[in-house]
Amino acid sequence: MLPALSAVLGVALAAVPSPAPGVSSAGTSFLTAVVITADQPVHVDAVTGDYLYWSFRADAGQRPEVSATVALPPTGDRTGSQSWTIEVFDGLRRRQACVAGEQSPVAGTDAEQVALRCRLRQVRSWAEPWDGDPLPGTYYARLSSTVLPERDLGLPIRVDLTLSEPTGDTGADQGVLAAPLVPDNKPGRVLTAAPTPSAEAADDGGRDWLPSFSSRWVWTAGGGVLAAITGLIGFAMTRRRRLS
Numbered sequence: 001m002l003p004a005l006s007a008v009l010g011v012a013l014a015a016v017p018s019p020a021p022g023v024s025s026a027g028t029s030f031l032t033a034v035v036i037t038a039d040q041p042v043h044v045d046a047v048t049g050d051y052l053y054w055s056f057r058a059d060a061g062q063r064p065e066v067s068a069t070v071a072l073p074p075t076g077d078r079t080g081s082q083s084w085t086i087e088v089f090d091g092l093r094r095r096q097a098c099v100a101g102e103q104s105p106v107a108g109t110d111a112e113q114v115a116l117r118c119r120l121r122q123v124r125s126w127a128e129p130w131d132g133d134p135l136p137g138t139y140y141a142r143l144s145s146t147v148l149p150e151r152d153l154g155l156p157i158r159v160d161l162t163l164s165e166p167t168g169d170t171g172a173d174q175g176v177l178a179a180p181l182v183p184d185n186k187p188g189r190v191l192t193a194a195p196t197p198s199a200e201a202a203d204d205g206g207r208d209w210l211p212s213f214s215s216r217w218v219w220t221a222g223g224g225v226l227a228a229i230t231g232l233i234g235f236a237m238t239r240r241r242r243l244s
Contacts, residue, residue, distance in 0.1 A: 022040070022042065023043070023054075025044060026053060027054070028050070036163055049154060051143075053141070059123065062167055064088070064139065068086055069116075071157060072107055072111060079152055081106055081107060081109055082107045082114070083106045083147035084104070084146065085145075090139055091138045096120050098118040098119060099121055123135065
């Protein structure tokens with residue numbers, strides 16, 4: 001009986017997914033954003049004035065919500081109130097609207113911490129090209145202090161951030177997105193060898209300084225002739241005649 005019960009408990013424990021390891025860092029730009037997942041604990045030590053970036057993936061039907069708690073520096077070290085904001089951008093760096101939560105709170109001089117929250121609209125499976133609706137793909141969360149005294153820059157803070165992605169009304173959205181929403185980056189390719197000249201460029205005989213014949217030659221020659229005739233007519237009309 002006991003071996004069977006142990007086997008059942010072992011199977012049940014194996015079926016429960018293990019929690020994701022905690023994150024203790026943040027990026028300083030969109031390119032260096034640290035990837036996080038839903039319900040993954042995030043604890044980061046930073047300083048006031050830093051821009052902290054994280055990235056996460058959202059699928060159709062989800063309603064991502066980012067919550068952050070900032071432990072402020074000691075009140076004796078601060079000289080004024082501080083304004084904080086949390087923003088969410090999609091894969092094309094478009095700022096998404098928050099439909100719930102305190103996105104830009106102001107912490108007074110006696111506050112010990114400040115709480116921020118941003119809930120996005122439900123991610124749609126498709127949208128018109130001119131719409132700004134959230135689509136499946138990568139999203140970026142940015143936490144920053146927007147207004148604070150200059151003397152308070154560089155003070156230590158601690159940030160606790162959580163991401164939740166509950167499922168919304170999936171029956172109200174019909175359609176399929178052909179590809180995830182990602183930026184269209186085409187940096188090109190690096191040439192490792194010197195390019196070889198073409199056969200036409202090698203056999204031009206040094207005549208590359210002479211442009212090929214075109215209508216520009218006709219207009220240039222015609223303009224020169226008209227300018228010369230106009231100059232002669234003007235000289236004949238304005239020159240003073242000699243008295244014999």
